[in-house]
Amino acid sequence: MGTGGHSLSICKKLSSKGRLICLDRDPEAVKLSSKRLALQTIRVDVIQANYADLDVILKEKNIPKVDGVLLDLGMSTFQLEHSGRGFSFKADEPLDMRMNPYDRKTAFDLVNKKSQKEIAWILKNYGEEKRAKLIAGSIAQARRKQPIKTSLQLANIIAEVIPRTYSPRKRHPATKSFQALRIAINQELNNFQTFLAKIPLLMAQEGRLVILSYHSLEDRLGKKSMATWERPCTCPPDFPRCVCGKRPLFKRLFKKGIKAENKEIAENPKARSAILRAAERI
Numbered sequence: 001m002g003t004g005g006h007s008l009s010i011c012k013k014l015s016s017k018g019r020l021i022c023l024d025r026d027p028e029a030v031k032l033s034s035k036r037l038a039l040q041t042i043r044v045d046v047i048q049a050n051y052a053d054l055d056v057i058l059k060e061k062n063i064p065k066v067d068g069v070l071l072d073l074g075m076s077t078f079q080l081e082h083s084g085r086g087f088s089f090k091a092d093e094p095l096d097m098r099m100n101p102y103d104r105k106t107a108f109d110l111v112n113k114k115s116q117k118e119i120a121w122i123l124k125n126y127g128e129e130k131r132a133k134l135i136a137g138s139i140a141q142a143r144r145k146q147p148i149k150t151s152l153q154l155a156n157i158i159a160e161v162i163p164r165t166y167s168p169r170k171r172h173p174a175t176k177s178f179q180a181l182r183i184a185i186n187q188e189l190n191n192f193q194t195f196l197a198k199i200p201l202l203m204a205q206e207g208r209l210v211i212l213s214y215h216s217l218e219d220r221l222g223k224k225s226m227a228t229w230e231r232p233c234t235c236p237p238d239f240p241r242c243v244c245g246k247r248p249l250f251k252r253l254f255k256k257g258i259k260a261e262n263k264e265i266a267e268n269p270k271a272r273s274a275i276l277r278a279a280e281r282i
């Protein structure tokens with residue numbers, strides 16, 4: 001749900017019988033969007049929840065299946081720029097990065113308490129950061145002198161070992177590390193995988209699933225699931241006919257992920273990294 005931009009647009013398209021269930025794990029998002037969505041004429045449920053628990057939420061609401069799901073992954077502009085939780089390397093904020101402030105572990109805990117090896121693993125696997133070991137080494141060195149308490153402190157430690165010119169498209173050298181820490185703290189890939197395992201059973205015939213992702217780790221997971229749902233047969237290719245009996249669950253609406261056009265990127269630069277994939281339940 002975030003700050004409710006997509007939700008408002010969906011409300012405008014629904015008939016008077018329509019119902020929209022909006023989820024976000026961030027209580028601030030729930031507060032902001034509840035106000036924004038309050039005046040809608042259709043029924044809107046705004047719920048603070050993890051989308052990986054969609055099955056539980058639908059059961060509580062007595063909704064067996066849904067006709068559409070939009071999953072807009074990652075963090076919101078609000079979280080990045082106004083939450084004060086250290087998601088951005090541009091501001092000097094406490095190193096927190098929890099989308100749900102009731103979760104236990106913060107980015108401070110991870111950066112200051114995990115072993116150098118574990119930090120390198122996180123940076124490599126969740127940030128696809130090629131210089132993961134180098135960065136983890138300099139984090140370990142810096143925290144021996146004093147705890148790393150803020151986002152800017154961490155960004156400067158990373159920038160000191162990685163000159164800006166080495167970053168692709170001259171992005172800030174801490175971009176990938178911040179992504180990695182955020183993913184680790186919020187268990188983003190685990191949640192997405194849990195959701196992908198559950199969603200086929202939660203969607204009505206012809207229901208549409210739309211996934212917006214912002215980096216290749218997420219996009220790969222969505223793409224792989226959609227391809228498997230479309231062709232689930234696990235029989236060896238030389239079998240004359242299918243004996244595994246697995247039937248397609250979804251058909252993809254586009255074979256490739258859709259990217260924003262230049263005009264949209266000019267209006268909304270954050271759309272640059274967005275990839276949209278969509279499939280219809282069959």
Ligand SMILES: C[S@@+](CC[C@H](N)C(=O)[O-])C[C@H]1O[C@@H](n2cnc3c(N)ncnc32)[C@H](O)[C@@H]1O
Nearest residue numbers: 001002003004005006024025050051072075076
């Ligand atoms: C890109 S933003 C959504 C923006 C939204 N579409 C809008 O129009 O404002 C992603 C949102 O997903 C939320 N989020 C991330 N992981 C979540 C999870 N596992 N369960 C629920 N919400 C999650 C974040 O807190 C964030 O607000």
